Amino acid sequence: MGWFTAALLVIAAACLTLAAIHVHVWLRERSVTANGAFALLAASVAALAFIELQMVRASDPVTFGRWLWWYHLPVWTGLVAAVFFVRLHLGAGRAWLGWTAIGLRSVALVINFLSSPNINYRELTGLEHVSVLGESLAWGQGTTNPLLAIAQLALVALVAYVADAATTAWRRGQRRRALTVGASMVIFVSAAFGSAVLSYWGFARLPVLASLFFLPIVLVMGFELSLDLIRSVRLAVELDAKTIALQGSERKLAFAAEAARAGLWSVDRVTGRLWATPQALSMFGLAADREHHVDEVLAPVHPDDRERVREFIGGSHGDPRGVTLEYRVTLPSGETRWYGVRGAAHDEPRGAPTLMGATIDITERKRAEEEMARQRLELEHLSRVATLSELSGALAHELNQPLAIIMSNAEAAQLLLDRRDPDLAEVRAILRDIIDADERAGQVIRRLRGMLKRGAPQRQPLALNDIVHGVVQFVGADLVRRGITLDVQLEPGLKEVLADRVPIEQVLINVIGNACDAMSGNADGDRALTITTLADGAEACVRIEDVGSGLPANPEQVFAAFYTTKPEGLGMGLAISRSIVAAHGGRLDARPNRPRGAVFTICLPLAPEGA
Amino acid sequence: MTDPGKVFLVDDEPELRQALARLLKAEGFDVEGFGSAPEFLARVTEDTSGCLLLDLAMPGLDGLELQERVAATGAKLGIVFLTGHGDIPTSVRAVRAGALDFLTKPVRRDDLLRAVQAALVHARAQHAAAAAGADLRRRHAQLTPREREVFTHVIAGKLNKVIAADLGTTEQTVKVHRARVMEKLAVDSVADLVRVAQQLGVKPAP
Numbered sequence: 001m002g003w004f005t006a007a008l009l010v011i012a013a014a015c016l017t018l019a020a021i022h023v024h025v026w027l028r029e030r031s032v033t034a035n036g037a038f039a040l041l042a043a044s045v046a047a048l049a050f051i052e053l054q055m056v057r058a059s060d061p062v063t064f065g066r067w068l069w070w071y072h073l074p075v076w077t078g079l080v081a082a083v084f085f086v087r088l089h090l091g092a093g094r095a096w097l098g099w100t101a102i103g104l105r106s107v108a109l110v111i112n113f114l115s116s117p118n119i120n121y122r123e124l125t126g127l128e129h130v131s132v133l134g135e136s137l138a139w140g141q142g143t144t145n146p147l148l149a150i151a152q153l154a155l156v157a158l159v160a161y162v163a164d165a166a167t168t169a170w171r172r173g174q175r176r177r178a179l180t181v182g183a184s185m186v187i188f189v190s191a192a193f194g195s196a197v198l199s200y201w202g203f204a205r206l207p208v209l210a211s212l213f214f215l216p217i218v219l220v221m222g223f224e225l226s227l228d229l230i231r232s233v234r235l236a237v238e239l240d241a242k243t244i245a246l247q248g249s250e251r252k253l254a255f256a257a258e259a260a261r262a263g264l265w266s267v268d269r270v271t272g273r274l275w276a277t278p279q280a281l282s283m284f285g286l287a288a289d290r291e292h293h294v295d296e297v298l299a300p301v302h303p304d305d306r307e308r309v310r311e312f313i314g315g316s317h318g319d320p321r322g323v324t325l326e327y328r329v330t331l332p333s334g335e336t337r338w339y340g341v342r343g344a345a346h347d348e349p350r351g352a353p354t355l356m357g358a359t360i361d362i363t364e365r366k367r368a369e370e371e372m373a374r375q376r377l378e379l380e381h382l383s384r385v386a387t388l389s390e391l392s393g394a395l396a397h398e399l400n401q402p403l404a405i406i407m408s409n410a411e412a413a414q415l416l417l418d419r420r421d422p423d424l425a426e427v428r429a430i431l432r433d434i435i436d437a438d439e440r441a442g443q444v445i446r447r448l449r450g451m452l453k454r455g456a457p458q459r460q461p462l463a464l465n466d467i468v469h470g471v472v473q474f475v476g477a478d479l480v481r482r483g484i485t486l487d488v489q490l491e492p493g494l495k496e497v498l499a500d501r502v503p504i505e506q507v508l509i510n511v512i513g514n515a516c517d518a519m520s521g522n523a524d525g526d527r528a529l530t531i532t533t534l535a536d537g538a539e540a541c542v543r544i545e546d547v548g549s550g551l552p553a554n555p556e557q558v559f560a561a562f563y564t565t566k567p568e569g570l571g572m573g574l575a576i577s578r579s580i581v582a583a584h585g586g587r588l589d590a591r592p593n594r595p596r597g598a599v600f601t602i603c604l605p606l607a608p609e610g611a
Numbered sequence: 612m613t614d615p616g617k618v619f620l621v622d623d624e625p626e627l628r629q630a631l632a633r634l635l636k637a638e639g640f641d642v643e644g645f646g647s648a649p650e651f652l653a654r655v656t657e658d659t660s661g662c663l664l665l666d667l668a669m670p671g672l673d674g675l676e677l678q679e680r681v682a683a684t685g686a687k688l689g690i691v692f693l694t695g696h697g698d699i700p701t702s703v704r705a706v707r708a709g710a711l712d713f714l715t716k717p718v719r720r721d722d723l724l725r726a727v728q729a730a731l732v733h734a735r736a737q738h739a740a741a742a743a744g745a746d747l748r749r750r751h752a753q754l755t756p757r758e759r760e761v762f763t764h765v766i767a768g769k770l771n772k773v774i775a776a777d778l779g780t781t782e783q784t785v786k787v788h789r790a791r792v793m794e795k796l797a798v799d800s801v802a803d804l805v806r807v808a809q810q811l812g813v814k815p816a817p
Contacts, residue, residue, distance in 0.1 A: 092694060395697035401627060404693075404717035408630035411720040415637035433626060477695070 002135030003496030006211040008053045013214050015046035018222050037085040038225055042218050049211035056137035056207055061124035064140045072112040072119065073430055077215065079105045079158055087166050090177055093165030095225040101157035110150030120148050120200055128584050130207060132479030139207040142202050149411065155193040161185055175223065184220040188213045217541060257358065266356040267294045267313065269345075283339065283359055285332065302328035302336065313355065320571065326362065340367040376579060381454040383576045384506045387513065388451055395478035397443045402437035409434050447474060450502050457503070459584075460606035461496040464533055464540045471508040472531065484527040493535045497604040499584055504604070507577040507588065511544050512599045514573065516600065517566060518547070518548025539586065547597040555598075616731040617661030619654075621645045622693070624666070626718075631664065631723075638724060648677050652684075659686035660738050667694045667713070678709040687737040689730025693718065693761035744810060751811055753795050760816075761788040765801065766808045767815035777816075 022039035026032060051071045054302070058064035058442045075143050083098040112119035124142035131137070149362055153495045166182020169175075192213035198204040254277065257264050263280025267273070274292045282290050284297050294313055301309050307328035322344035328336050341356030388395070413430045447470070481487050519527040530545040549565070557563055564571030574588075580587040586604040593599045618640045624626040625646070632642045641661075645651040651663075663681070681688055692713040694702075702713055711725040711733055754762065764774040771789070775782040798804050808815070 099811065399748045401624060401693045405624075405626050405630045407717035407719070408634045408723075412633035412637045415634070415720075426633070430630075433630065437626060561752070 003133040004056075004137065004346060005053060008049045009131075011211055012053075014051035015049065015215070015218055016517060017425070018218060019043035019046060022225065023298055032228075034085055034228075035086040035225060037081045037088055038218075038221050041078055041081035041085060041214075041221065044074040044081060045211055045214045047074035048214065052068065052207075052209050052211055056139070056209075057222065058127065059139075060137050061127055061140055061142070062117070064127060064138060065121065065124045068120055068140065069115075069118040072109050074412040075151075075210065076109045079154060080215070082158065082189075083161065085403040086181065086185070088161055089221075090165045090169040090174065091226065092172070093161050093166035096287070097157055097161035097164060100155050101161055104150055104154035105159055106156060106511075108147070111150065113146050115145065115147075119145055119151055121145055122155060130205065130206065131209075137201075137207055139205075140433045145204065152193060154194060155189055155196075159189050160194070162189070164185055172569075180220050180224055182219050188217050210433045222567070261360060263359040264357075265359065266354050268352045269355055270352045280359055283361065286524040293345050300329045300331065302330055313343070322357070323485065326366070336567060337361055337363040365579050376583075377454065377457075379572070379576055380503055380506070383510075383572055384451050385504070387506060387509050387573070388448070391478055391509070392474065395444070395448065396476075396480070398474070399441055401477075402441035402444075405437040406434050406441075409437070412519055417487040444474075447505075451506065453502075457583075459498050459500055461502055462499050463494065464497050464499075464542060464604065465490040465494055467501065467504055468497075468508065468533055468542055471505050471512070474505075475509060475512055476563075479516065479529065482520065482527070483524055484516055484529050485525075487528065487530045489532045490566050491535060494533055494535055494540050496607045497586075499604055503580045504556050504584070504602075507580050507602060508542065508544075509589075510573045511602065515544055515548060515598070515600070516547035518550070521549060522547065537605060538606055540606060544602075545593050545597065546598045547593065550596055551590055551592055553596045555603075556591070558590055559588070616734070617641045617643065618727055619643050619645065619651060619659075619661055619663045619688070622666040623653045623664065627666075632718060634723070635727070638720075640727065641686060650676070652680055653721045655681060655684050655688075657685035657817060659684070659688065660734050661688060662686045662734065663690045664727065664730075666704060667692045682709075687734045687741065688698075689733035691726045691730050691736075709765050747796070747807060747810055751795050751813075754792060757791050758788050758795070759813075762792050762804075762808070762812060763783060763816040764781045765789055765792070766805050766813070767817075768801075 008253045019039045019042035022042065026036035026039060029035075044242055048071065051067050051074065053065045055064055058067065062509045068313060080102055083102055086093055087095075087098060091324070108119055114438075117124055121142040122145045122151070126142045127138045127143045128141050129136045129138055161183045162182055163195060166186070168176035169182070192210045194299045195206065195213070196210070199206055199208045229433035253264070256262075257277060257279065261279065263277055263283045265274060265280045267275075272294045274294045274297065276284065276292070278288055282291075284292075285300050286292050286296055297313075298306055298309060308325060309327050312323065315323065322342045324340065324342045326338060326340045328338055330336055337362070339359050340362040341357055343355050343450070345353065345355050347353045360572040389453075409430045413427050416430075468488070472486065474487070512531070515529055516527075526547065528547050530543075532545070534541050534543065545567040551558060559574050560571075561575040562571040563574070574590075578588045581602055581604070584604055586602065589601050591599050591601075618635050620628055620631055620635070620642055622631070622644075624645055628644045628646070632644050635642045643654075645654070648665075665677070678690065678766060681690070690710050692710045694713055695716050706713070711730050714722055716728055751759075758777065762776060764777060769777070769787045772782045775785045776784070793799070793804065796804065796807050798807055
């Protein structure tokens with residue numbers, strides 16, 4: 001065996017090995033089609049080398065022609081593989097050029113299979129021997145078939161296709177790939193094409209050994225793919241590191257969730273499949289051993305809250321900071337607990353849109369809040385009772401007055417009726433007045449009862465002017481008794497506020513009472529109280545002005561609990577008043593009056609239009 | 612009682628004013644109502660006489676001040692206060708203001724009637740006293756300077772001869788002056804003379 005034979009065998013073996021490796025890669029991971037194409041190309045080159053070896057060692061023209069007939073099959077597969085490899089590896093190239101190359105070669109292949117001896121020769125007349133590397137190589141002699149031009153044009157199309165694809169890739173910035181793949185293919189395919197043209201069209205006497213030219217191409221491509229392999233190994237290492245880091249952060253998250261007693265969960269918004277931590281599953285009352293649908297979470301939810309929870313799950317969650325919800329669940333034991341949940345939508349580019357969130361048990365907080373609200377109401381009520389007791393003198397007057405009217409009228413009527421000729425018209429007038437007075441007493445009692453009742457808060461749209469008017473009536477007698485002159489200016493057409501009548505009346509009574517107390521040291525005839533209502537943007541306000549002893553240097557001090565200037569005062573009135581107004585979303589402020597005294601302003605938000 | 616008398620009713624609340632007026636009118640009184648103290652003061656004169664029924668809880672009214680201003684006019688009025696609360700400070704204030712009585716609302720007819728009648732009696736007495744006083748002053752004016760001198764000594768409880776010695780005259784002359792004084796002042800005894808002196812504000816001689 002000579003050097004040449006040995007070289008061809010080595011080429012064939014090397015190419016087969018490469019083909020085997022890349023077929024293996026491709027079989028394992030079908031997505032890397034470039035490796036598949038490369039394997040096909042390498043296998044084709046191996047076949048070319050093997051067939052070329054048979055051709056140069058042919059003993060007669062018939063055998064040579066027969067091998068050359070077979071030779072076109074690996075050439076075709078090699079060309080197809082090359083076209084696909086370039087397409088897949090560079091991601092460029094005009095498809096029609098590639099298809100032209102494949103099409104021309106396919107036509108050539110068909111013609112070849114229909115021809116005898118092959119597409120290269122119309123007839124083979126004999127064999128010529130050429131000496132290469134000390135070895136005598138046989139090569140056919142005969143009439144060249146003009147149809148061979150079709151097969152060779154396919155190579156021209158291939159070169160054009162590769163050159164075009166490489167140019168595009170180069171422009172895109174994939175310069176190394178463009179250069180290695182593009183240049184090697186253009187150069188070596190052109191060389192193969194050149195040698196074939198020279199040999200078959202009688203310009204030179206030499207065997208056409210394509211495998212020699214294709215070997216560098218295979219090697220360059222193999223090198224290219226090995227770079228991919230190196231990259232994927234590096235990626236795998238990075239991925240491992242990231243996986244470890246991810247596991248670490250997952251552990252931290254789980255620890256944090258455990259410490260916060262938070263249940264973490266995520267829902268596939270397409271399928272409704274629920275993933276949840278054990279804590280979350282136990283909170284939802286779900287078993288840990290099987291998969292769950294998000295709707296199962298709804299079962300233990302309190303019926304009054306179910307619709308809101310359903311909306312939460314199905315909601316758009318446009319806010320990236322997440323949406324929160326508080327709801328009640330009924331445990332199997334019958335106990336009701338409060339859960340707080342925060343969820344946010346994640347629409348990742350790959351994968352289904354999910355809703356992720358955390359649920360915590362907020363029962364203790366809720367109970368504390370409820371207890372606080374209850375205590376606040378209780379305090380309000382107590383303060384109201386205290387205010388009323390301060391007003392008892394005025395209230396007695398308010399009740400006495402109608403009673404006195406009723407009494408005197410009734411007795412007058414009795415006397416009139418005892419007469420022989422009673423004036424019935426007068427008696428009727430008296431009865432009408434008695435009814436009016438009775439109604440007036442009834443109003444006082446109703447108002448008193450309202451103030452003494454500890455009712456649940458009832459917000460409703462109320463006319464502030466009406467509230468002020470009612471309170472002024474209520475405390476009017478007390479003001480008279482204390483020698484206070486009152487000036488009330490109600491702004492006409494004031495819009496309604498959203499308020500709970502009784503506590504707001506309480507605030508007004510309290511502030512008015514303080515204003516009166518502040519003026520108790522003033523000289524007689526110098527106790528002027530001014531009450532004004534006014535609109536202020538989205539609020540309606542009541543301003544209560546006095547000319548009394550005024551405020552401390554820091555007016556905010558008067559709102560502190562236990563602040564009082566009265567020996568018997570508890571110092572809770574204004575603190576409670578401010579908390580009542582704040583609970584209405586309003587504000588209660590104090591500032592000095594000019595030249596003396598204080599101005600208290602109570603502002604309440606207007607009721608929504610049409611409410 | 613043939614002349615039931617006049618009641619001045621001052622209350623800022625029209626409904627109550629009307630009810631009380633109705634009742635008092637049904638009882639036969641002549642009632643005149645006022646919405647405020649100044650309104651009443653504008654009406655009152657020296658000849659005004661009757662019962663003033665006054666609500667104590669009215670804006671811009673001080674009972675004491677009103678009482679003084681009523682007295683200054685020389686009107687003869689018995690004042691009865693009406694009050695919403697029968698507490699002690701209010702009562703004290705009312706009495707200090709010269710009230711004959713104060714009634715707590717709501718007031719019963721009998722109580723009202725009794726108080727109004729008492730006030731009217733008081734007013735009449737004032738009237739009578741005023742009339743009697745005027746008569747006495749007229750009589751006193753008829754005394755001669757010497758008779759007035761003797762008058763002051765007699766009410767000092769001195770004997771005739773002591774008076775004569777003090778005045779540097781005879782006991783007989785003193786006796787005559789004394790008889791003239793008693794006659795002019797229409798009294799029968801020294802005791803009556805002392806009472807009249809008190810009414811007139813005549814001080815005994817030292």
